[in-house]
Amino acid sequence: MVLSAADKSNVKAVFSKIGGHADEYGADALERMFVTYPQTKTYFPHFDLGKGSAQVKGHGKKVAGALVEAVNHIDDLAGALSKLSDLHAQKLRVDPVNFKLLGQCFLVTVATRNPSLLTPEVHASLDKFLCAVGTVLTAKYR
């Protein structure tokens, strides 16, 4: 799937609006994912996953940072996420199905915090972008 110019513009607009709150969005999406899809917790046996967990907040910040980085290099996602792609392939090996789950939760987070952003067209673009990120992160799995 290819991101059109309009998609890129829509995604940049979303993240521009989210601005400095990206970390909170990341943490919120993770919290939602752990509650909604409990099987995703299996990747974090070493974490305290209780409400307000500092570890989840910290990890949310990491995830958000990676998404922001991807948006800033949206013309070359593979390049921008190359190191993370290696990490997921060699060390983390998160099953590919889980990226869709986190993507859904990120969309829900945006919907609850900034509903006016999520017109159908922007929703489509953001969903495409999140799918593309997941694809890059799992590209080197085999």
Added chain:
Amino acid sequence: MVHWSAEEKQLIAGIWGRVSVEECGAEALARWVQLQTCPSPARGHWGSFHLSASLPRLLIVYPWTQRFFASFGNLSSPTAIIGNPKVRAHGKKVLTSFGEAIKNLDNLKGTYSKLSELHCEKLHVDPENFRLLGDILVIVLAAHFTKDFTPACQATWQKLVGVVAHALARKYH
């Protein structure tokens, strides 16, 4: 059989109760149509997060789903899709059926048995599409209820849409 805790039933009824009040009535529908055609900052985003907008949103976000609606007329743009009366009518049908499911949480298999056969034998719809629509519905609810759509709420509704999708796929052969 799927088990629903008291809390889950409460989260479902609570959300659906608030939604249903707004969904019903010609006035609500007319207002929805008006909002689609005359966007205004003053009116806010309310219109596009009406539950019956879930089906048009599905057709826009996952355009390949339009394959099932070739006879519905103009689907050439998001505006066309949102304004398409056949799409809107079908969206209402889907939501009404969902309402039935919520009244029969303890017998979703029975509730959807005939519809499952229909979607397999007559409509030839890949069950993956039910999951896609379910995800869209959750996002529309999230945008509608914002901070009230807590993680627990989301979890319950994702479970519900998943179970409905499963029930709809059950009679496939």
